[in-house]
Amino acid sequence: xxxxxxxxxxxxxxxxVASPSMAQFKSWGHMEIATMWINQxxxxxxxxxxxxxxxxxxxxxxxKWITERFRYYLQYGDPKTxxxxxxxxxxxxxxxxxxxxxxxxxxxxxxxxxxxxxGTDQVQTEIKWAFIEFxxxxxxxxxxAGLQYFGWGGxxxxxxxxxxxxxxxxxxPHAIQAFWWRERDAAFETYNVNDTYGLAxxxxxxxxxxxxxxxxxxxxxxxxxxxxxxTAQSPATGPYTPTTxxxxxxxxxxxxxxxxxxxxxQYADHPWWIGVGGGYRPGNWVFSGxxxxxxxxxxxxxxxxxxxxxxxxxxxxKYKIGPGMAAMVEGYYAxxxxxxxSDKFKQYTYPTASEAVWAMGNDRSIFFFYNGDFMYTAGKxxxxxxxxxxxxxxxxxxxxxxxxxxxxxxxxxTSEGTPGTGKIVNMISGPTTARQDKDEDYVGTELNVIAKIxxxxxxxxxxxxxxxxxxxxxxxxxxxADDAYSLLTCLRYFF
Numbered sequence: 262x263x264x265x266x267x268x269x270x271x272x273x274x275x276x277x278v279a280s281p282s283m284a285q286f287k288s289w290g291h292m293e294i295a296t297m298w299i300n301q302x303x304x305x306x307x308x309x310x311x312x313x314x315x316x317x318x319x320x321x322x323x324x325k326w327i328t329e330r331f332r333y334y335l336q337y338g339d340p341k342t343x344x345x346x347x348x349x350x351x352x353x354x355x356x357x358x359x360x361x362x363x364x365x366x367x368x369x370x371x372x373x374x375x376x377x378x379x380g381t382d383q384v385q386t387e388i389k390w391a392f393i394e395f396x397x398x399x400x401x402x403x404x405x406a407g408l409q410y411f412g413w414g415g416x417x418x419x420x421x422x423x424x425x426x427x428x429x430x431x432x433x434p435h436a437i438q439a440f441w442w443r444e445r446d447a448a449f450e451t452y453n454v455n456d457t458y459g460l461a462x463x464x465x466x467x468x469x470x471x472x473x474x475x476x477x478x479x480x481x482x483x484x485x486x487x488x489x490x491x492t493a494q495s496p497a498t499g500p501y502t503p504t505t506x507x508x509x510x511x512x513x514x515x516x517x518x519x520x521x522x523x524x525x526x527q528y529a530d531h532p533w534w535i536g537v538g539g540g541y542r543p544g545n546w547v548f549s550g551x552x553x554x555x556x557x558x559x560x561x562x563x564x565x566x567x568x569x570x571x572x573x574x575x576x577x578x579k580y581k582i583g584p585g586m587a588a589m590v591e592g593y594y595a596x597x598x599x600x601x602x603s604d605k606f607k608q609y610t611y612p613t614a615s616e617a618v619w620a621m622g623n624d625r626s627i628f629f630f631y632n633g634d635f636m637y638t639a640g641k642x643x644x645x646x647x648x649x650x651x652x653x654x655x656x657x658x659x660x661x662x663x664x665x666x667x668x669x670x671x672x673x674x675t676s677e678g679t680p681g682t683g684k685i686v687n688m689i690s691g692p693t694t695a696r697q698d699k700d701e702d703y704v705g706t707e708l709n710v711i712a713k714i715x716x717x718x719x720x721x722x723x724x725x726x727x728x729x730x731x732x733x734x735x736x737x738x739x740x741x742a743d744d745a746y747s748l749l750t751c752l753r754y755f756f
Contacts, residue, residue: 597647627727
């Protein structure tokens with residue numbers, strides 16, 4: 262009897278796997294484990310005091326950790342007709358981190374359940390995507406609705422998962438997309454929202470590709486200036502995050518919240534962007550470029566309005582010398598603010614919390630810009646506004662399974678205006694860029710080598726070493742900035 266039950270079970274399993282219903286399922290994803298070691302992140306300055314002096318001259322800040330994450334996507338249906346997709350993520354978690362999350366001395370940055378803790382049985386799983394997509398019958402139009410990825414302008418504009426709607430019309434070689442995502446809607450009774458609308462067109466041919474896009478942000482929710490709206494709840498009022506499960510209220514860590522304050526400048530935000538980009542590939546040459554202009558107005562309630570007048574440009578030329586060998590030059594420029602202008606935002610701005618900048622350093626940087634090929638684990642500078650750089654690159658594949666990139670990057674500051682006290686944008690402790698307390702614009706030079714090793718078709722090991730010669734921008738008034746260096750690795754498996 263047992264023999265027949267085994268045969269019947271095997272037959273049912275084969276029928277289930279071969280059924281049309283099961284064939285509708287598809288999954289994919291990737292897992293990454295990265296290590297990061299960065300020496301002298303603060304250039305031996307110990308960060309700055311308010312007067313521009315070094316806080317702790319000779320301070321040697323070394324940062325090193327091991328971190329991991331994974332993403333898993335599940336699809337049911339057929340992209341040619343209709344499908345539903347859900348994506349899961351366990352975001353970057355450091356091995357051996359605190360069970361409650363990453364901490365600072367003043368407040369907690371992450372929720373509990375981090376998967377990198379000793380013991381590992383945690384709850385850190387996030388919903389990354391959840392959308393329905395269908396092709397309008399008898400048309401080339403595809404509609405995607407739900408939590409999905411929005412990305413245009415490459416490294417220079419938007420890369421973000423968000424709730425919204427996208428409509429795509431494919432007329433090969435042309436593609437037209439209309440998109441809308443919602444950032445905020447907390448007042449359901451009124452139209453007090455933060456939305457972005459856009460339209461894009463792209464044409465792709467064998468020899469060249471070209472595309473344009475435009476977007477408009479209608480932010481009616483801002484209401485206050487977050488730079489002056491940050492307040493901390495005291496232990497007497499709460500809410501709190503306990504330092505230990507049984508801690509008394511007086512020892513709780515205060516939770517920082519954004520609340521309107523009377524001194525804040527209230528406004529509605531209406532920036533817009535127009536971008537054009539493309540590539541041209543004649544013979545052994547590859548030319549590419551992107552340009553984006555950032556306009557619009559921030560409409561203040563109680564002070565004069567301010568106009569956006571920023572832009573960003575990136576262009577490169579690559580020549581294939583021979584099999585496995587190429588040389589490239591690249592130029593990048595993003596406008597910075599003007600210290601003498603209070604009614605204009607001349608520094609190029611990204612969409613809110615755009616993650617496009619997390620890939621600024623891909624194949625380019627190990628120390629200064631974040632690098633997605635190394636799981637974003639290092640980077641002196643997050644947002645690349647107010648900066649320019651010139652890059653020389655040499656790419657070489659000594660064997661088919663090893664790719665080497667050698668880079669030299671000269672980085673400068675694009676801010677303008679008369680320098681002086683009170684006009685500091687601190688490049689040491691924040692994600693901002695230009696510095697205006699003194700008339701210096703040399704940020705530094707990075708020299709690096711990046712190796713990508715293919716172990717199997719879907720398994721890669723990346724290694725990068727970068728050395729940074731710190732420029733005058735980082736010097737404190739009582740100490741010159743020291744050079745810095747970093748070593749990154751990342752093991753990546755795709756499935």
